[in-house]
Amino acid sequence: MRRAYAQSPVPPDVRLTAVAVVGSLAHEQAVRTLQSSFAERTAGGVRLAKRTSNLFRTRGSAGAGLDVSDLGHVISVDAEARTADVQGMCTYETLLDETLGHGLMPLVVPQLKTITLGGAVTGLGIESSSWRNGLPHESVLDMDVLLGTGEVISCSPTEHPDLFETFPNSYGSLGYAVRLRIALQPVAPFVALRHVRFADLDELAAAVGHIAEHGEWDGAGIDFVDGVMFGPSESYLTLGTWADEGRPSDYTGQRIYYRSIRERERDCLTVADYLWRWDTDWFWCSSAFGLGRPAVRRVWPRRLRRSDVYHRLVALDARFQVTARLDRARHLPARERVVQDVEIPVGRTAEFLRWFAGGVGMTPVWLCPLRARRQWALYPLQPGATYVNVGFWGTVPIADGARDGDVNRLIEQKIGELDGHKSLYSDVFYDRGTFDKLYGGATYESVKRRYDPGQRLTGMYEKVVGRR
Numbered sequence: 272m273r274r275a276y277a278q279s280p281v282p283p284d285v286r287l288t289a290v291a292v293v294g295s296l297a298h299e300q301a302v303r304t305l306q307s308s309f310a311e312r313t314a315g316g317v318r319l320a321k322r323t324s325n326l327f328r329t330r331g332s333a334g335a336g337l338d339v340s341d342l343g344h345v346i347s348v349d350a351e352a353r354t355a356d357v358q359g360m361c362t363y364e365t366l367l368d369e370t371l372g373h374g375l376m377p378l379v380v381p382q383l384k385t386i387t388l389g390g391a392v393t394g395l396g397i398e399s400s401s402w403r404n405g406l407p408h409e410s411v412l413d414m415d416v417l418l419g420t421g422e423v424i425s426c427s428p429t430e431h432p433d434l435f436e437t438f439p440n441s442y443g444s445l446g447y448a449v450r451l452r453i454a455l456q457p458v459a460p461f462v463a464l465r466h467v468r469f470a471d472l473d474e475l476a477a478a479v480g481h482i483a484e485h486g487e488w489d490g491a492g493i494d495f496v497d498g499v500m501f502g503p504s505e506s507y508l509t510l511g512t513w514a515d516e517g518r519p520s521d522y523t524g525q526r527i528y529y530r531s532i533r534e535r536e537r538d539c540l541t542v543a544d545y546l547w548r549w550d551t552d553w554f555w556c557s558s559a560f561g562l563g564r565p566a567v568r569r570v571w572p573r574r575l576r577r578s579d580v581y582h583r584l585v586a587l588d589a590r591f592q593v594t595a596r597l598d599r600a601r602h603l604p605a606r607e608r609v610v611q612d613v614e615i616p617v618g619r620t621a622e623f624l625r626w627f628a629g630g631v632g633m634t635p636v637w638l639c640p641l642r643a644r645r646q647w648a649l650y651p652l653q654p655g656a657t658y659v660n661v662g663f664w665g666t667v668p669i670a671d672g673a674r675d676g677d678v679n680r681l682i683e684q685k686i687g688e689l690d691g692h693k694s695l696y697s698d699v700f701y702d703r704g705t706f707d708k709l710y711g712g713a714t715y716e717s718v719k720r721r722y723d724p725g726q727r728l729t730g731m732y733e734k735v736v737g738r739r
């Protein structure tokens with residue numbers, strides 16, 4: 272079925288939008304502009320002047336922004352080789368619009384539309400294809416990186432392999448990816464969904480292990496797997512399978528995807544709606560703005576039901592302390608932000624979820640299995656072993672006598688006990704020694720010395736823990 276789409280350039284029912292590729296001449300010009308912008312900043316730190324971000328920590332200013340305005344496009348797609356050359360700040364929304372026109376998609380498409388390819392590679396990403404395809408950086412074939420010296424070099428498994436292997440999870444501290452060549456895979460027009468309910472977390476974890484190992488459930492082949500825990504006795508795995516035909520649901524209007532998981536066992540989405548199913552309501556986080564209520568949802572313009580809009584609202588709230596002031600006025604306790612994605616070995620996942628439900632108590636919780644294809648220096652997951660990404664995004668009241676950050680610290684400690692890992696896009700509290708041990712500190716330092724000898728780019732620990 273999928274092979275057929277690879278042969279015909281445009282599958283019949285895939286949503287098409289006209290997004291022109293920019294070609295290599297325009298790309299080279301955009302890189303020269305970035306290099307000039309970099310050369311002009313002779314002192315102080317540098318940062319990217321991007322319009323969007325999916326980082327979730329408050330950051331201090333790291334100096335003037337580099338001009339990356341023309342680095343947000345697809346350069347070219349080779350439909351026959353199933354590869355795309357993509358600029359570093361190209362969002363997955365733009366990338367997918369282009370590749371779907373060829374009946375293709377990246378091997379892993381993170382759920383939020385404004386996550387960029389460079390951001391997902393340097394800051395990691397995950398989706399429901401990660402149990403088979405690993406993380407987004409594992410489908411990068413080669414890339415060009417702007418170094419702290421101002422030079423742009425290419426790296427791949429054979430060219431500057433030390434940089435290539437250390438770049439994922441380095442958070443832009445070793446250089447900025449300006450072009451990445453990635454592998455693509457063919458799509459079908461629809462994804463058929465089955466939401467399987469589990470009343471027991473050990474059974475859920477065993478099912479994840481089985482699917483990751485055998486690629487099937489109840490005799491049916493599986494292409495995508497993720498899940499949601501609503502509580503220890505009510506969790507679901509959503510199993511997705513490519514389909515040629517179907518009557519797709521629409522969760523971009525009044526209906527809400529995450530609620531449907533509890534309401535119906537079978538469903539169907541177009542491929543684009545499947546890949547963006549979590550963006551419309553930022554998983555379930557849009558309910559903080561009232562979008563779970565029909566009256567609010569009706570008047571909230573459809574084009575503004577997007578994760579980047581909610582992200583901006585949260586940033587404004589943090590900046591002007593609106594919620595915090597209102598809570599104080601109502602004599603409510605201050606709240607700690609607990610926004611994290613952690614990777615737990617599948618054999619310890621049920622234990623973690625029970626601990627989390629009892630000790631932290633936030634629901635729902637997102638679940639997504641993954642298997643790394645190989646070992647990567649700064650995020651050392653065991654290759655071929657199944658982990659479950661557990662994502663939770665919200666706040667908890669700060670208990671009497673506790674400090675802001677204590678719950679996050681407790682989570683860091685717990686995942687350490689369970690041989691887990693935590694992604695670094697949000698608040699991080701590790702001390703330097705622990706951080707270096709967990710995230711390949713010695714390798715990082717030697718690669719940093721080699722490719723950024725003048726330390727022009729802010730270091731990884733300073734960015735991630737120091738919030739610079």
Ligand SMILES: Cc1cc2nc3c(=O)[nH]c(=O)nc-3n(C[C@H](O)[C@H](O)[C@H](O)COP(=O)(O)OP(=O)(O)OC[C@H]3O[C@@H](n4cnc5c(N)ncnc54)[C@H](O)[C@@H]3O)c2cc1C
Pocket residue numbers: 319321323324325326327359360381382383385386387388389390391393394395396397398442443444446447448449610612662664696734
């Ligand atoms: C609520 C929430 C849920 C999330 N859920 C998911 C999820 O389900 N799946 C998932 O995959 N991810 C998820 N993320 C994490 C997200 O993928 C990462 O934060 C990712 O790094 C963001 O990419 P971005 O393009 O927005 O980068 P930014 O936020 O702009 O930047 C992130 C870091 O990468 C650096 N950077 C950006 N572009 C480049 C580049 N081209 N070269 C080198 N360095 C660069 C920046 O300097 C910065 O340090 C989630 C984040 C949040 C807040």
